[in-house]
Amino acid sequence: MTGRDVHILSAASALPGPAVDNAALARRFGMDPLWEQWVEAFIGTRSRHLALDLESGRLTDTLADLAERAGRRALEAAGLAPSDVDAVVLGTATPDRLMPATVNVVADRLGIDQVRSFQLQSGCSGAVQALDVARQILLSGDGRRVLVLGGDVIARFYDLAVDLKRTAPAELVNYVLFGDAAGAAVLSTEPAPGSARVRALFTRLVGLGREPGAVLEWYSPSDLAGGELAPPASEDYKAIEEQVPALAEEVLKELLDTAGWRPEDVDLLLPPQLSGRMTGVISKRLALPTAEDVSVVAEAGNSGNAIVLLQLERALAGLLRPGRRAVGISIESSKWIKSGFALEGN
Structure with missing residues (x-):
């Protein structure tokens, strides 16, 4: 309904x-x-x-x-x-x-x-x-x-x-x-021409026992007076390279199971957008046989919480036509959250 x-x-x-x-x-x-x-x-x-x-x-x-x-x-x-x-x-x-x-x-x-x-x-x-x-x-x-x-x-x-x-x-x-x-x-709750129906969507914390893969600090005056400070931003790039592809596979499987789709039913893949190279590695590992990648990271960089919406903008601009299907995957590496969504064009 x-x-x-x-x-x-x-x-x-x-x-x-x-x-x-x-x-x-x-x-x-x-x-x-x-x-x-x-x-x-x-x-x-x-x-x-x-x-x-x-x-x-x-x-x-x-x-x-x-x-x-x-x-x-x-x-x-x-x-x-x-x-x-x-x-x-x-x-x-x-x-x-x-x-x-x-x-x-x-x-x-x-x-x-x-x-x-x-x-x-x-x-x-x-x-x-x-x-x-x-x-x-x-x-x-x-x-x-x-x-x-x-x-x-x-x-x-x-x-x-x-x-x-x-x-x-x-x-x-x-x-x-x-x-x-x-x-x-x-x-x-109301469709419109060019819109997409959400067939599945979830987010799940999976950080139990995992060290943070990314850290952003913020400082108070007492911190600034206390001597040497940690870098304001740091990445454990090796941990991210190791864990994100595996988590992406888990997300894809859950999305397909929830939507009732087979891998060959997916027309568009919105993969995790860590970097241009890693996006290619992850897409290849997910092995969706007929899916076209919707990627913006090589030109726009990893823009954090904007990246999924930039991908959605590109998908809705003519790619996700009526009846076509898309899956999007995003992995949060600071304390490890896996998330994703499945869409179908209206």
């Missing part, structure tokens, strides 16, 4: 400034051409968008700036006004402040009021968690339309004075792996 279904009506994105390629990063940080070749070969990300001016160190866009633009575009694409929204949910690892919550700042800018709002603090799977919360709101019957937001501004953690030649790999990788962006999607 249609009233028990949830549909994604639209998705949109916002990227800060022009793309920054690997050559530009190499020049800014005084790295030689061999470093640029290393990034291409071992990371596989060609460019990213940064909400930071690399010369001055000035932040050009906040998360609220990007999420506002993405949210406005998603509402316009769905043909909706702010007053049509019954709830707003944001997934992010990098809110602009601890308070006020960035989701509420964005809602205010969009003219949304008198609704429920939620901000989920999470790594890459936060956008899928936000989709899950929105879906549960709609399935409960307490609302007809929910605006989902996801994004991160990771460049704010860059130390532009750092000597990358002396930087440990766990920190160095952050300067090439990530990009900044925000995305948005509108979910509804």
Whole structure:
């Protein structure tokens, strides 16, 4: 029955400034051409968008700036006004402040009021968690339309004075792996032309006994007065390379079982978007025989909680036609959350 279904009506994105390629990063940080070749070969990300001016160190866009633009575009694409929204949910690892919550700042800018709002603090799977919360709101019957937001501004953690030649790999990788962006999607109990029906969606914490694969710190005045601090951002890239593909396989199996699909029924794959190289490795391992990859990471970088919504935007822009099927997979590596969704074009 249609009233028990949830549909994604639209998705949109916002990227800060022009793309920054690997050559530009190499020049800014005084790295030689061999470093640029290393990034291409071992990371596989060609460019990213940064909400930071690399010369001055000035932040050009906040998360609220990007999420506002993405949210406005998603509402316009769905043909909706702010007053049509019954709830707003944001997934992010990098809110602009601890308070006020960035989701509420964005809602205010969009003219949304008198609704429920939620901000989920999470790594890459936060956008899928936000989709899950929105879906549960709609399935409960307490609302007809929910605006989902996801994004991160990771460049704010860059130390532009750092000597990358002396930087440990766990920190160095952050300067090439990530990009900044925000995305948005509108979910509804009512389908529309070009929308997609949610056939399955889940998120699950699987971090018991696992060491964090990624860490973002925040500091208080007492921390700053206490001597040497941990790096603001670090990655255990080896642990991520080892665990994400296996978790992605688990997610795919559960999605197919829930939707009642066979591997050959899947037309589009929205794979985990850690880096260009890792995305290729994971897609090959998932071995969906007829699925086309929907990938944005090589051009936009790993933009955290925006990446799934950027993939959705591309899928809904003509790829996920009526009757076609898509699966999306996202793995959060800070304390390990596996998540995914299955969609069918309306």
